[in-house]
Amino acid sequence: MRHNAYQTQKIAFVLLFIATVLVVLPVIFIVFIIVQKGWHAITWEFLTAIPKNGMREGGIFPAIVGTVYLVVGTLIFALPLGVLSAIYLTEYSKDNLLTRLIKLAIINLAGVPSVVYGLFGLGIFVIFLKFGSSILAGSLTLAIMVLPIIITTTKEALDSVPQSFREVSLSLGASKWQTIQYSVLPHALPGILTGVILAISRAAGETAPILFTVAAFYLPHLPQSIFDQAMALPYHLYVISTQVPNVSVEIRYGTALVLLVMVLSANFVAIVIRSKFRKMKKW
Amino acid sequence: MLVPMSIQNNERKQADVIVQTRELNLFYGDFQALKDVDIAIREKSITALIGPSGCGKSTFLRTLNRMNDLIEGVKITGEILIDGMNIRDEQIDLVSLRKKVGMVFQRPNPFPLSVAENILFAPKIHKTAQRKNHPMIVEECLKSVLLWDDFKDRLDMNALNLSLEQQQRLCMARLLSVKPDILLMDEPCSALDPIATERIEELMWILKENYTIIIVTHNMQQAARVSDDTGFMLLGELIEFGKTKRIFTNPQDQRTNDYITGRFG
Ligand SMILES: Nc1ncnc2c1ncn2[C@@H]1O[C@H](COP(=O)(O)OP(=O)(O)OP(=O)(O)O)[C@@H](O)[C@H]1O
Ligand SMILES: [Mg+2]
Numbered sequence: 001m002r003h004n005a006y007q008t009q010k011i012a013f014v015l016l017f018i019a020t021v022l023v024v025l026p027v028i029f030i031v032f033i034i035v036q037k038g039w040h041a042i043t044w045e046f047l048t049a050i051p052k053n054g055m056r057e058g059g060i061f062p063a064i065v066g067t068v069y070l071v072v073g074t075l076i077f078a079l080p081l082g083v084l085s086a087i088y089l090t091e092y093s094k095d096n097l098l099t100r101l102i103k104l105a106i107i108n109l110a111g112v113p114s115v116v117y118g119l120f121g122l123g124i125f126v127i128f129l130k131f132g133s134s135i136l137a138g139s140l141t142l143a144i145m146v147l148p149i150i151i152t153t154t155k156e157a158l159d160s161v162p163q164s165f166r167e168v169s170l171s172l173g174a175s176k177w178q179t180i181q182y183s184v185l186p187h188a189l190p191g192i193l194t195g196v197i198l199a200i201s202r203a204a205g206e207t208a209p210i211l212f213t214v215a216a217f218y219l220p221h222l223p224q225s226i227f228d229q230a231m232a233l234p235y236h237l238y239v240i241s242t243q244v245p246n247v248s249v250e251i252r253y254g255t256a257l258v259l260l261v262m263v264l265s266a267n268f269v270a271i272v273i274r275s276k277f278r279k280m281k282k283w
Numbered sequence: 284m285l286v287p288m289s290i291q292n293n294e295r296k297q298a299d300v301i302v303q304t305r306e307l308n309l310f311y312g313d314f315q316a317l318k319d320v321d322i323a324i325r326e327k328s329i330t331a332l333i334g335p336s337g338c339g340k341s342t343f344l345r346t347l348n349r350m351n352d353l354i355e356g357v358k359i360t361g362e363i364l365i366d367g368m369n370i371r372d373e374q375i376d377l378v379s380l381r382k383k384v385g386m387v388f389q390r391p392n393p394f395p396l397s398v399a400e401n402i403l404f405a406p407k408i409h410k411t412a413q414r415k416n417h418p419m420i421v422e423e424c425l426k427s428v429l430l431w432d433d434f435k436d437r438l439d440m441n442a443l444n445l446s447l448e449q450q451q452r453l454c455m456a457r458l459l460s461v462k463p464d465i466l467l468m469d470e471p472c473s474a475l476d477p478i479a480t481e482r483i484e485e486l487m488w489i490l491k492e493n494y495t496i497i498i499v500t501h502n503m504q505q506a507a508r509v510s511d512d513t514g515f516m517l518l519g520e521l522i523e524f525g526k527t528k529r530i531f532t533n534p535q536d537q538r539t540n541d542y543i544t545g546r547f548g
Contacts, residue, residue, distance in 0.1 A: 094355070164392040168454075171350060172405040172461055173381040182408055183394065 034256050041254025050220060055240050056247050060255055062219055066135075066230035067204050067262070069223065070214065073139025074146060074203040079196060081143070082150030089151070090158040091180055110148035115208035117145045122212040136226040138214025145209050146199035153198065157191025158184060190277035197270035201263040207234040217243070233259040301326040301465065301495050302347060307361035309342055309351065309519075316342045318519040319361075324512070326464075329487060329496045331510035331527065333503065334542070338516040340499040344467045347497070348384040349377060365465070382409070385463035389470040391450035393442035393457070398425075398434050401442050401453055405461045424456040428486060448479035452486065466490065468498040472505065484509045503543060507531050515539045 049059030093099040121141025131137040161184050169183040170176070185192075207215075215235035223230040237255045240247040302324040309317035316339045324330050332340045345351045346363060349370065363370050370380055382405075393401050399417075402424045406412045412420055421438060425431040430452050434440070442453055451471060458466065468487075472480040480502075487496055487509055500506050506513055507527060514524040515536075523530060523539045534540045 162392075164388065164390065165394060167350070167353075168388070168392055168394070168457075169404075169408075170353065171348060171381055171386040172408070172458070173378045174405075174408050175378070178408050182404070187395065 031260070034253055034260055037249055038253030038255070038257035041248075041250040042257065046251075046254060047258070051218065055218060055236075055244050056251070060233070060236060060258065062222055063231040063233045063236040063255070064258065065222055066214075066216075066232040067234075067259075069135055069230055070138055070142060070210065070232055071200050071203050073135055073226070074142040075196065075200070077140055077143035078146050078150055078199060082147050082195075082199075083154050083192060086151045086154035086158060087180060087185075090155055091176070091184070106148050106151050110152065113208075114145060114206050115211075117141055118209040118212050120144070121209060126213055132227060133212070133214055133216075133229050134227045135214055135223055135230050138210045138230070138232075139226075141209045141213045142203045142206065145206065146202050149199045149202060150192075150195045153195025154188070154192045157188035157195070160191065161187045190273050194270045194274050194277075197266050197273070201266040201270075204266070205234055205259065205263045207238055210235055233262070299326050300324065301366060302497070303362075303364040304346075305362040305364075307343075307346065307363060308359065309339075309346060310358040311354070312356045316519050317346070320519075320521045322514060322521055322524055324495065324497060326495050327491060327493070328511040329491055329498060329509055330512045330514065331506035332497065332499045332514050332516060333501070333506050334516035334522075336501075339519045340516055341469050343516070344386070344469055344497065344499060347465070347467060348381050348386055350386065352377075378409075382461040383463055384465045384467060385458040385461060387451070387455055387458060387466060387468040387471045390474050391447050391454055393445070393450050393453050395441060395443050397439045398430075398442055398445075398453060399438040401457050402460050404457060409461065411461075420460055424459045427459050427490070428452040428456045429489075430456060446479075448475050448482065451475065451479075451483060455486070455490075463494065465495045465497065468496060470499055470501060473501065480505070503531075515542060517542070 046059045047064065048061050050062055051060065052058030089099065089103065093102075118141065121137055121144070125131045125137035125140050126133055129137075131140075165183045165187065166179050169179040174182065210232055214230055214232070216229035216231050217239055219229065219231050233255065237252070237259060240255065241252050300323045302322070304320050304322050307317055307320040308315065320343060332343065334340055342351065346359065347365070347370075351357045351359070359371060361371075365380070365384065368375070394404060396404075399421045402421050403417055406417070406420055422431060422435070425434060430449060433449070442450060445453060451474075455466070472483050475483065484505065487498070490496060498506075498510065510527045512525065513527040513530040515522045515530065515534075515538075517538055523534060523536045525535075530539065531543055534543060
């Protein structure tokens with residue numbers, strides 16, 4: 001039997017559709033299960049109290065706070081460093097062997113498994129620099145992990161600013177730095193912001209990099225300084241799921257739900273900004 | 284006829300030379316793009332540069348505000364005097380040079396900002412004006428390019444929503460905000476339709492009162508209509524330079540003749 005092009009196309013469509021559904025279904029299923037099982041745990045107390053009775057009761061407040069601290073700490077280190085190096089790479093560096101090596105290294109850095117960052121952080125920040133297991137060490141480790149994300153998205157954002165903006169600005173007597181400041185960065189800002197938010201959701205969600213560098217099994221109080229350990233949501237979830245017996249299903253899924261909502265809402269904001277940016281941009 | 288005959292026939296004052304080059308050579312790496320260019324451009328005149336594609340017209344323009352500095356591997360020899368100052372001097376202040384010698388680009392390239400913000404871009408960067416004077420600058424610059432009446436009520440409109448002709452006018456207005464003396468225009472009308480082109484040419488006649496204009500064009504009629512002096516370039520050389528009327532009616536060089544009569548690749 002001979003297939004005409006139209007039939008082939010139809011079959012291809014169906015196959016592609018099934019493939020897409022197969023990808024999306026598990027995600028929907030996971031979210032559904034987590035919401036269904038964790039929903040009832042979400043109370044005001046759960047969000048604002050410290051864990052009690054060996055983490056079988058009470059809330060997850062210290063873990064939420066710890067995660068927020070870590071995200072903020074990560075951004076403090078990664079944002080300026082990442083944006084500045086992206087500016088250097090796109091606006092200043094010449095296209096030579098060294099630059100190409102640096103770019104290659106950044107791409108490869110993005111592919112390094114997160115547990116390797118954890119070990120690296122343990123070796124450098126915790127032991128060698130004697131920060132101990134602390135918010136400082138954890139933030140630095142996470143910062144190194146998200147640097148490639150920030151550099152890559154910032155670089156893309158800068159590259160997408162038309163060359164003519166730079167030429168006009170220079171021809172009006174602006175210096176190179178003024179040009180970057182006033183006619184490049186403002187137009188790249190939404191793209192940079194997208195990268196920042198992706199970095200936030202990555203930093204908030206990872207367990208391995210904080211495992212040896214900051215995460216506390218259980219703390220009855222909030223961290224007092226950047227040299228204190230802190231609890232964090234992903235690690236807390238791991239602990240109550242595998243290390244502590246008889247934690248109710250509700251609490252475990254409730255914790256997962258909180259983490260999921262934090263990460264997904266960050267991603268959602270990134271998507272909104274990006275689509276706004278696309279509409280705005282007409283050059 | 285867009286040029287009022289009275290202006291055309293008026294005997295222009297003997298204007299001083301404002302731009303002068305002597306044995307100007309420019310190399311992109313090994314490739315020589317300008318060869319011994321000697322030119323003297325008079326103040327408050329319009330000078331047209333014509334010549335086939337790739338002959339070095341844009342390159343020449345870009346030497347005058349040192350935009351070629353941005354390209355790697357460019358070597359320049361010779362003298363470029365603007366107002367008697369050698370601008371190739373390392374000591375020269377690039378900021379004041381580029382304020383003095385402004386550039387209008389081939390494609391209208393306003394920033395994706397409001398009309399007012401486009402014009403205030405340079406004054407803000409150079410901090411040359413107090414905030415309270417900003418509206419005045421916007422008005423002045425827009426008036427100079429005849430956009431004021433159209434836009435006085437919508438200064439916050441995004442410049443990208445303007446027509447191409449309006450965008451090009453706005454780019455000129457943005458340039459005027461730094462109070463330049465010389466306007467370099469690299470094919471400023473090539474993205475515009477004939478009617479818009481005609482109106483930009485009229486504007487150039489008005490601007491000539493206060494500015495020296497050097498325009499690169501592929502449009503021979505445009506050069507003939509709009510300019511006082513014309514230079515014909517070929518393969519990096521300035522073959523012939525003189526009064527536009529003479530160049531177009533009585534060229535001295537066979538190659539100029541071939542080009543303006545269209546017998547040329
Ligand atoms: N950045 C560069 N690097 C190397 N060669 C260049 C560069 N820019 C221009 N050239 C060469 O220099 C010569 C002159 O270029 P230029 O752009 O000045 O010509 P033009 O007369 O403006 O041409 P057109 O009418 O097409 O705009 C051309 O042969 C071009 O290939
Ligand atoms: Mg050109």
